[in-house]
Amino acid sequence: MKFFIVKTVAETLDVIANHFHPIVKPIEVPLIEALDMVLSEDIVAGGQVPHFDRSTVDGFAVRAKDTYGASDSLPAFLTVTGKIEMGKEADQALKEGQAQAIPTGGMLPAGADSIVMIEHVEEIDDLLNVYRQVAPGENIIRAGDDVNAGDLVMAAGQRLRPQDLGVLSAIGITTVRVYPRPVVAILSTGDEIVSPDKKELAPGEVRDINSMTIGAAASQCGAQVIYGGIVADNYEAFAAKAYELFNQADLLLLSGGSSVGTRDYTEQVMQSLGKPGVLVHGVAIKPGKPTIVAKAGEKPVMGLPGHPASALIIFHLFVVPLLKKLQGQSPAQIDQRIRARISRNIPSAVGRSDYIRVKLEERPDGLWAVPVFGKSGLISTLVRSDGMVEIEANKEGILEGDMVSVHLFQ
Structure with a gap:
């Protein structure tokens, strides 16, 4: 089998979409523990919210x-x-010419159809002077306005947010039935890689970034992370x-050793773990070509490039949708993009997708994406970036002022 025959970004995403599925059975958890977990079944309302007509004002x-x-x-x-x-x-019905004091959230009495705000009245003993007319339904929420019995409140695949x-x-x-948080194991490779807690570096050594x-990015996606350390x-x-x-894991990420050097064993190790084995070895992308x-x-x-900026860009492009897939969430639900104008001309080579790190700037004439240039080994370029812009493989570049889609980093 020949490896390092590159696929396009779209082809790689198709491989992820077609080959992987939620790989663990749903579990039932208390609602209070379900934040950021993904529903495995539809939720249908059994009653109305609110279940009575209520006031929205005093x-x-x-x-x-x-x-x-x-x-x-x-x-x-x-x-x-x-x-x-x-x-x-509210057990006393309202008749013609009558009013009843009501607080925000109070139950609307029978016969009433609106609320006049306290700022627009004057109460003198049992007489109420009303200085502003109101329309039917003004300042009230009807029973079922929020949720009606039988409504599909939330569909399977929804990541649960506070709201x-x-x-x-x-x-x-x-309680809700959700997919368990996927377990992601990370292993860094390379003779030059040492633990971040090493105080004095020998010539040629690099701390593990x-x-x-x-690991932090995987945690941000709702995963539990196992840090496997460093292997030579x-x-x-x-x-x-x-x-x-x-x-031990639902997804194994190998960092480094994914190129074609004589001592890069990632592809061999991945093949040894079981069939069908390697599906993609190389993506027509910069940075991040040696992705497996x-x-x-x-x-x-997955085998990620060793360079820190490349590895994190590949994580956002391919591992994020994979993690969502494992949790039963569709990629369409998680792609975060906004539109902005690019601040300068950027050339590109036809035949590969270029991903340019950008910082967003709000200017008088709108939102601009300012390129943050730097080599793929420089993690500081990502610290200064808010997202990335794709230059598609069939383009020779983008021009200053062009509208671009910015893929936001989480």
Whole structure:
């Protein structure tokens, strides 16, 4: 089998979409523990939210037609017949010419169809002077305005955000069935790579950056991370450690050793983990060409470039959609892009996709994407960047002022 026959970005994403699926059975968790987890089933409302008509302001419940024509110079006069209390039923119906005091969130009494705000009235004993007319439905929420019984509140594949937990609480959901957080194991390779806690570096040594950045990015995607440490450029040691981590994880990420050098064993190790083996070895992209995607049994294994900026860009392009796929979430739900104008001309070679790091600037004439240039081994370029812009493989570059789509870093 010949390797390092590059695929396009689109072809690589298709491989990920077609070969990988949620690989663990859904579990049931308390709602309070479900933040950032992905629903495995649809949620249908069993009742209304709210389940009664309620006020959105402090004021007085009225019949709108009793206020028509009211103004500062000619108020409407209503009789105050009671006060509605929070959390209690409004059991006194409202009749023509009457009003009842009501707090924000209070239950609307029968016969009332609107609320006049407290700022627009004057109460003198049981007489209410209304200085502004209101329309039917003004300042109220009707039963079911938020959620109706039988509504599809949330579809399977939805990542649960704080507001999602709120609406589930409102309809009485206390537990949800979700996909477990995927376990991601990370192993860095290379004779030159040493632990970040080494104080004095020998000539040629480099502290391990990728384990930290890739691990943090995986955690940000909802994964549990196993840090496998560093393995030297020795096939037996590399294969043994990779196999150990592979058996503990849902996704194994190998950092470094994915090019075609004589001591780069990543592809061989990935093949040894199981069939069908390597699916992609090389992507027509800059930076990040020596990227490998493999499948061992049902598990994905990816080889990331050793250069820190390349590795993180490849993570955003390919590992993020893969992680979402493993959690039952569609890639369409997670792609974060905004439109901006590029601030300068950028040439590109036809036949490969170039990804340019950019910083966003808000200018008087709109949002601009300012390129942050630097070699793929420079992590500081990503620190200064808000996202990246793709120059597609069929283009020779982009021109200053062109509208571009900025893929935001999380």
